[in-house]
Amino acid sequence: MKINVKHVAKLANLPLSNEEEKKFEKQLNEVLSYVEKLNEKDVENIEETNQTTGLENVTREDINTICFAQDEALSNSKKNHNGMFKIPKIF
Amino acid sequence: MKPVIGLEVHIELKTRSKMFCGCSADYFGKKPNTHTCPVCLGLPGALPVPNKKAIEWCVMLGMALNCKIPHFSKFDRKNYFYPDLPKGYQISQYDEPFCVNGSIKLSTGKKIRIRRVHMEEDTAKLVHELGNQKSTRSTSSGQEIKNQKDEGYSLIDFNRSGVPLAEIVTEPDFDDAKDVKEYLQKIQQIARYLEISNADMEKGDMRLEPNISLSKDGKLPSYKIEVKNINSFRFVEKAIEFEIRRQTEILQKGQTPIQETRGWDEAKQKTISQRTKEEASDYRYFPEPDIPPIRWAKSQISNLKSQMRELPKEKFKRFKKDYELSDYDTEILTRETTIADYFEDAVRIGKNKNIDAKKIAKFIMNRKPSIEEVLPAKLVRNIESATTYVNINEEEIKITVKKVLKNNSQAVEDFKKGKTQALQYLVGSVMRALKGKVDPRVVIEAIENELK
Ligand SMILES: [Zn+2]
Numbered sequence: 273m274k275i276n277v278k279h280v281a282k283l284a285n286l287p288l289s290n291e292e293e294k295k296f297e298k299q300l301n302e303v304l305s306y307v308e309k310l311n312e313k314d315v316e317n318i319e320e321t322n323q324t325t326g327l328e329n330v331t332r333e334d335i336n337t338i339c340f341a342q343d344e345a346l347s348n349s350k351k352n353h354n355g356m357f358k359i360p361k362i363f
Numbered sequence: 364m365k366p367v368i369g370l371e372v373h374i375e376l377k378t379r380s381k382m383f384c385g386c387s388a389d390y391f392g393k394k395p396n397t398h399t400c401p402v403c404l405g406l407p408g409a410l411p412v413p414n415k416k417a418i419e420w421c422v423m424l425g426m427a428l429n430c431k432i433p434h435f436s437k438f439d440r441k442n443y444f445y446p447d448l449p450k451g452y453q454i455s456q457y458d459e460p461f462c463v464n465g466s467i468k469l470s471t472g473k474k475i476r477i478r479r480v481h482m483e484e485d486t487a488k489l490v491h492e493l494g495n496q497k498s499t500r501s502t503s504s505g506q507e508i509k510n511q512k513d514e515g516y517s518l519i520d521f522n523r524s525g526v527p528l529a530e531i532v533t534e535p536d537f538d539d540a541k542d543v544k545e546y547l548q549k550i551q552q553i554a555r556y557l558e559i560s561n562a563d564m565e566k567g568d569m570r571l572e573p574n575i576s577l578s579k580d581g582k583l584p585s586y587k588i589e590v591k592n593i594n595s596f597r598f599v600e601k602a603i604e605f606e607i608r609r610q611t612e613i614l615q616k617g618q619t620p621i622q623e624t625r626g627w628d629e630a631k632q633k634t635i636s637q638r639t640k641e642e643a644s645d646y647r648y649f650p651e652p653d654i655p656p657i658r659w660a661k662s663q664i665s666n667l668k669s670q671m672r673e674l675p676k677e678k679f680k681r682f683k684k685d686y687e688l689s690d691y692d693t694e695i696l697t698r699e700t701t702i703a704d705y706f707e708d709a710v711r712i713g714k715n716k717n718i719d720a721k722k723i724a725k726f727i728m729n730r731k732p733s734i735e736e737v738l739p740a741k742l743v744r745n746i747e748s749a750t751t752y753v754n755i756n757e758e759e760i761k762i763t764v765k766k767v768l769k770n771n772s773q774a775v776e777d778f779k780k781g782k783t784q785a786l787q788y789l790v791g792s793v794m795r796a797l798k799g800k801v802d803p804r805v806v807i808e809a810i811e812n813e814l815k
Contacts, residue, residue: 283645285444322437327655334378334416337385337400345396345404345521355395356490356518359446 275300364577364614366607367584368543369535371572372550373528374424374560375485376417382484382527383411383454383654390522391566403525405449411653413438417527418461418482418657420559422664423671424529425462425480427553432664436461437656438482442647446519447486455483455530457648461657469545476534485526490518529559535574535583540603543573544596552675556700564594571599575606577614586619590634592626602627605634678703686710686720695728702727708739718746748802757809760793760801764809767792775814786810 277297351358384402401409439457460481554562562569576584625634682693710720777785
């Protein structure tokens with residue numbers, strides 16, 4: 273498998289310079305080939321799973337808990353306005 | 364060329380709390396950013412725990428749409444960057460949703476297949492402001508196009524972030540806007556019957572995304588256009604009809620429409636390009652590691668089924684049979700549960716007064732009483748007084764009273780001694796003789812006059 277570093281960078285919303293592209297392409301390919309080692313293992317009789325805790329059905333009742341006050345919610349924002357987080361325009 | 368239309372409908376569930384945290388899910392019109400916590404603000408280290416009621420409601424919705432409920436299900440992360448999504452991903456369901464392979468039948472008999480019903484979380488609300496000139500145009504998806512070049516900024520309110528959404532996805536089984544509208548009305552009615560959502564489109568409780576393409580050969584086309592920002596039944600019809608016209612023109616020129624997301628612009632009466640559609644794999648779905656999967660016991664599913672409220676189709680059948688109503692009357696009386704319940708309350712009260720269900724049905728349909736103001740008991744009284752004094756003149760009453768009094772001298776004696784029961788008996792006898800079509804008060808008066 274080969275990595276398409278431009279595509280990955282776009283999906284990750286990261287602007288990369290040409291040098292960085294080369295550097296990360298090499299690193300990510302190394303990671304991929306390392307993970308590919310798993311293919312050597314025989315997993316014929318092992319049940320497929322995507323989690324290891326063995327937990328199931330962890331839910332909560334539909335009950336309200338206390339929320340942040342508005343100023344608390346906004347306390348880590350760089351900018352805010354009228355009780356809302358303020359960000360550069362997105363259109 | 365034949366239109367090929369599929370639909371995605373989002374239904375916002377009216378649980379008390381959000382999907383993965385205990386913040387209030389009732390965000391409409393609330394002060395911004397007052398319903399938030401580390402989970403729904405996407406702060407590092409926060410642990411989402413799914414709302415049991417929301418999951419149960421999603422399963423009930425699926426069952427109402429004749430879906431199968433797999434015994435195993437899980438949540439997945441759908442990754443993309445947008446400011447209304449604080450974690451950089453939305454918790455949704457990818458390959459193992461709660462409900463699969465359902466269907467719904469339209470009045471024409473046409474069957475619409477439901478591919479899946481899954482659970483996910485809503486995004487935050489974006490408000491766009493342009494310099495000093497305020498243009499608070501908030502959208503449900505935040506994907507509204509903005510062409511003006513003014514300096515501006517966007518504002519985010521996280522009250523809606525994490526509110527539970529059930530998403531219903533159909534197969535591309537529609538071929539005209541009329542069927543789409545009927546399907547949507549049915550979905551809205553079912554959600555309201557189940558009491559899991561107000562399904563109010565204008566408030567954003569119910570959001571629609573039709574995908575539309577045209578097929579030349581009956582096969583599935585190579586492209587599809589998704590239309591967003593539709594918040595009324597009327598707009599969905601217009602948007603679909605517009606897209607069919609637009610795509611027909613492109614195809615007639617020998618070209619293929621570009622696969623993209625478009626938005627309905629009500630002012631311009633057309634759809635406008637928003638962004639080219641990303642391939643599903645670009646969302647890099649993977650199993651949500653913070654939430655263990657859900658496994659249902661058979662008994663849990665049957666238990667949920669037994670808890671489900673009567674569905675529109677069942678109520679329709681029952682009303683027709685029990686009250687001997689026409690299809691038309693039944694349709695109107697079962698359109699909303701509030702009217703159906705009102706009618707049934709009135710029928711129960713009317714039963715003691717010999718007023719039959721049909722009469723009550725007709726009265727409700729003709730007079731359209733205000734359900735809030737005229738309580739069922741009052742309605743029945745109104746029907747009583749409206750149906751008396753029919754074609755019976757005073758003379759006839761007088762003659763009948765005389766006859767009854769003559770034949771019941773014992774009761775007359777008892778009444779004179781002050782036994783009120785005797786009067787009731789006499790009134791009843793007169794009413795029976797007159798076939799009930801007279802106000803009892805008139806009869807009492809006539810008896811009293813006669814015995815003076
Ligand atoms: Zn929260």
